[in-house]
Amino acid sequence: MGINWHDFFIVGNPLILGSQIAIVLTMVGIVAGITYLKKWKWLWREWLTTVDHKRIGIMYILSGVLMFFRGGVDGLLMKAQTSRPEMKFLDAQHYNEIFTTHGVIMILFAAMPLLIGLMNVVVPLQIGARDVAFPQLNALSFWLFFSGAMLFNISFVVGGSPDAGWTAYFPLAGKEFTPGIGNNYYAVALQIAGIGTLMTGINFIVTVLKMRTKGMTLMRMPMFTWTSFIASVIIVASFPIFTVALALMTFDRIFGTHFFTISGGGMDMMWANLFWLWGHPEVYIVVLPAFGMFSEVISTFSRKRLFGYNSMVFSIVGIAFLSMLVWVHHFFTMGAGPGVNSVFSITTMMIAIPTGVKMFNWLFTMRKGRIELTTAMLWALAFIPCFVIGGVTGVMLAMGAADYQYHNTLFLVAHFHYVLIPGVVFAVFAGLYYWWPKMFGHMLNEKIGKIHFWFFTIGFNLTFMPMFFLGLDGAVRRSYTYSAESGYAPLFLLSTIGAVILAIGFGALCYNIYWSARYADRNISNDPWDARTLEWATASPVQFYNFAKLPEVKSIDAFWYMKKHNEGLTLKDEEVEEIHMPSNSGLPFYMGVIFGITGFLLVFEWKLAALVATVGILAGLIIRSFDYNDGFHVHKDEIKKTEKAWRSVNKGVNNHVS
Amino acid sequence: MFKKGYLIPLLAFLPVLLLSGCNKMVVFDPKGPAARDILGLINWSLVFMLIVVVVVFGLFGYIVWKYRATSKNKDYVPPEEHGSTKLEIIWTAIPILIVIALTIPTVNTIYKLEKVPAGYEDKKPITINVTSADWKWIFSYPEQGIETVNYVNIPAGTPVKFKLTSAGTMQSFWVPALGGQKYTMNKMETQLYLTADNPGEFLGRNTNFNGKGYADMEFTVEAKSSKDFEKWVKEVKANAPKLTEKKYNELLKPTHLGRETFTGTHLAWVDHGKMNSKTYTNPELYKVHGVQGKIFKDEENNTEMNDSNGGEHNGN
Numbered sequence: 007m008g009i010n011w012h013d014f015f016i017v018g019n020p021l022i023l024g025s026q027i028a029i030v031l032t033m034v035g036i037v038a039g040i041t042y043l044k045k046w047k048w049l050w051r052e053w054l055t056t057v058d059h060k061r062i063g064i065m066y067i068l069s070g071v072l073m074f075f076r077g078g079v080d081g082l083l084m085k086a087q088t089s090r091p092e093m094k095f096l097d098a099q100h101y102n103e104i105f106t107t108h109g110v111i112m113i114l115f116a117a118m119p120l121l122i123g124l125m126n127v128v129v130p131l132q133i134g135a136r137d138v139a140f141p142q143l144n145a146l147s148f149w150l151f152f153s154g155a156m157l158f159n160i161s162f163v164v165g166g167s168p169d170a171g172w173t174a175y176f177p178l179a180g181k182e183f184t185p186g187i188g189n190n191y192y193a194v195a196l197q198i199a200g201i202g203t204l205m206t207g208i209n210f211i212v213t214v215l216k217m218r219t220k221g222m223t224l225m226r227m228p229m230f231t232w233t234s235f236i237a238s239v240i241i242v243a244s245f246p247i248f249t250v251a252l253a254l255m256t257f258d259r260i261f262g263t264h265f266f267t268i269s270g271g272g273m274d275m276m277w278a279n280l281f282w283l284w285g286h287p288e289v290y291i292v293v294l295p296a297f298g299m300f301s302e303v304i305s306t307f308s309r310k311r312l313f314g315y316n317s318m319v320f321s322i323v324g325i326a327f328l329s330m331l332v333w334v335h336h337f338f339t340m341g342a343g344p345g346v347n348s349v350f351s352i353t354t355m356m357i358a359i360p361t362g363v364k365m366f367n368w369l370f371t372m373r374k375g376r377i378e379l380t381t382a383m384l385w386a387l388a389f390i391p392c393f394v395i396g397g398v399t400g401v402m403l404a405m406g407a408a409d410y411q412y413h414n415t416l417f418l419v420a421h422f423h424y425v426l427i428p429g430v431v432f433a434v435f436a437g438l439y440y441w442w443p444k445m446f447g448h449m450l451n452e453k454i455g456k457i458h459f460w461f462f463t464i465g466f467n468l469t470f471m472p473m474f475f476l477g478l479d480g481a482v483r484r485s486y487t488y489s490a491e492s493g494y495a496p497l498f499l500l501s502t503i504g505a506v507i508l509a510i511g512f513g514a515l516c517y518n519i520y521w522s523a524r525y526a527d528r529n530i531s532n533d534p535w536d537a538r539t540l541e542w543a544t545a546s547p548v549q550f551y552n553f554a555k556l557p558e559v560k561s562i563d564a565f566w567y568m569k570k571h572n573e574g575l576t577l578k579d580e581e582v583e584e585i586h587m588p589s590n591s592g593l594p595f596y597m598g599v600i601f602g603i604t605g606f607l608l609v610f611e612w613k614l615a616a617l618v619a620t621v622g623i624l625a626g627l628i629i630r631s632f633d634y635n636d637g638f639h640v641h642k643d644e645i646k647k648t649e650k651a652w653r654s655v656n657k658g659v660n661n662h663v664s
Numbered sequence: 665m666f667k668k669g670y671l672i673p674l675l676a677f678l679p680v681l682l683l684s685g686c687n688k689m690v691v692f693d694p695k696g697p698a699a700r701d702i703l704g705l706i707n708w709s710l711v712f713m714l715i716v717v718v719v720v721f722g723l724f725g726y727i728v729w730k731y732r733a734t735s736k737n738k739d740y741v742p743p744e745e746h747g748s749t750k751l752e753i754i755w756t757a758i759p760i761l762i763v764i765a766l767t768i769p770t771v772n773t774i775y776k777l778e779k780v781p782a783g784y785e786d787k788k789p790i791t792i793n794v795t796s797a798d799w800k801w802i803f804s805y806p807e808q809g810i811e812t813v814n815y816v817n818i819p820a821g822t823p824v825k826f827k828l829t830s831a832g833t834m835q836s837f838w839v840p841a842l843g844g845q846k847y848t849m850n851k852m853e854t855q856l857y858l859t860a861d862n863p864g865e866f867l868g869r870n871t872n873f874n875g876k877g878y879a880d881m882e883f884t885v886e887a888k889s890s891k892d893f894e895k896w897v898k899e900v901k902a903n904a905p906k907l908t909e910k911k912y913n914e915l916l917k918p919t920h921l922g923r924e925t926f927t928g929t930h931l932a933w934v935d936h937g938k939m940n941s942k943t944y945t946n947p948e949l950y951k952v953h954g955v956q957g958k959i960f961k962d963e964e965n966n967t968e969m970n971d972s973n974g975g976e977h978n979g980n
Contacts, residue, residue: 013955098876099952166954171873177850178833178874182945183798187957262960268850269943274834275849308731314747317756339836340847341828341854344778348771355763362759363752369723370751375742378733387728394720398713405766407773408705410844411691414836414871479689480840484873493688611957 066123109172134219149598154199308375417477468504698843799877
């Protein structure tokens, strides 16, 4: 395998060279810093080998924020390139790679970990459990995701990035038209991360079904738990399709089969079908937990229980069901025939019905409430009008015949950004501001939070609103440039200005995280928002065993009920019992590393070496099969001490919300 | 602090853009029956969507303003309401009605677009085969026996039946002024009826990303009066060079070309829309920076295939 090092490390482009230097310097800096602070042991013991759902959640969130930054930089580069007609900032190839990685990273490596991270932190607490059903599997899920994400991310400096769009449509994504290894990265890295996600889905289904505390019936579960549960069901239903599709893609690209190629009887549209059979449910996988977060935040800050809880549950189940029946609307223009297009137009439009129900339920939760405009609540409020715009344009796109004019234009791009940014990103921000004290024991600064909010929402609208009109005027997506005669220039420029404002907003969030970690008041109660669900019934940050005594649930909004009736808020010494907890394990981390190595070798088509590396994977599986470690018990004294520590200070704390 | 301020940019520049752009935006300026039918549907949907936006925004603004926390309502304790079956039925029923109101014209239009447009039934449609290749559009006129690259002349007022296929990657054929788009796929044939009401020049382009040269995959459609069209065909037949197989293979390589005109069509030896047609790929011409993977040798690529028996499977 004679490898040309000039090709191996992508050189010759100042942007990429700069990133390479930055990556090397950052890595050296991190290693030196950890060594200097003598934190290696701490890092290994407390984080890399942890099976604690809260820590895994935090690692997910951290990776998600990092990836959001990477995807955001991609977005800004695209906006810089299209800010003026005939701009010479990026060439076509570079632009193609950037919009491809932007899409993949934002959906799979930013939205997914941010949501799964918050699910990890919050869901076990909300159902009164001490951990997820399979803690070690949970760690494995994270490390596989992380491994896939890292593998995907090195593509732009090592070997070349994927360049066939985040949808990787065949035949373009096949060897016949993209012979470089870039799209191998797509096939392999997404596969590794996807396996992790599938395991998360299984884990959360079992957790919600089997780990609920006494009295927590399904219809008393907080809405975020409900939506996470349904999202997990969709994960289990749809991710295997993607796994198969990616495997076939890998065979086509690395082993020369003809599933999707144009020669040898391959069917390119088969890829499109399989991709969207997963890809459309994927949208609901990210958007449903987000809906759950808005439900929690809106209910908490309106000081009212969720309006129409039952119809909320039915609508998410309905959305989940319909999500599997709409995939063809992504290619109405394939020429499938009027019957097929009519059916899929109708199923797609039907999704608007349960979504509309949810919208009105949120509005009526706020009605007669006392709406507190905290940063978390601001995100939830901004979500409503922005998402309505995304929703109505979605219905317009769902109308098959009309879609013939919208398809693949910037109208479509604007639509899905209006769905995904308010629907997912706003939710994640709301969730972060809301649950930050639960994770870290201090709040995020509200004042900086509001700067973050205003810049981000105004920037968002400025960036994507013009795209609707550009699309209706015939501007297509994924085009690296446009002519001056087209007349698109002013709106494109407006959009770029919006993107800069949006980026400043994100910068404010990063600064907020830094500022709050350094200066925020640690002396806060376990329930700073006067909230309603069980995660607020225990300490902030949550002790590793979550609850000294598992709470008993008597109503919806269990903690609210406990506070109203003054039940179960105190802990007597004789109630404390030993707690059984799982032990840490280095195996998930090892599996992440070995999967990453195997994947890397496969990407470069070094098949023999990859085969050897898979022995490492098998070894990991075998070691796990002979692992008889049954966890450990937390002693009563330790529990008493921990509980006393937070329960006694609870009296003199500063509540930040009146 | 809070005054629903994110609505201000939203609401302020939405109508400004609408007013400034509406009469010029190509989708709102149809030049043929297909585009007009679609625009009718779009306008119909816009009415309902506007109602939804106004109702939800109004309700949202009212509720947030009325029930916001102020220093005056500090002691107000919100009631514990569980929901309201009556209200919930109402806001389930109304979306259902809206969806039905949108469904009927949608299905109607979907079926309508597959046929010769109303009002043009008595005109005999002409057929043009469209073959997209990286990164150009090839138009064959089987009835006239000519072939053009990157431009297509059509007779105005006559329905044109475009038979779409691709020599390689998947593209999408779109002339927004005349109607909606459709994919072109190798070894598949799709069909699209477009008609220009009057003579004029329209921009067409590929909307489906297909690699490095995608941004430049534009073509022009020139609708000419029947007389001018006939004249043009005659001129081409008299002056244009003959399309040879060798020349055609050159055309299929991944290149950018200007306008070209030939007599004869490539349909004489290959129709890429046929299931068993010959595959034309040039993977070695698609190399970009970075490490190259193994290119698999394709047996059928260099062998002559007999495509006369390939008609039964063409999907459309």
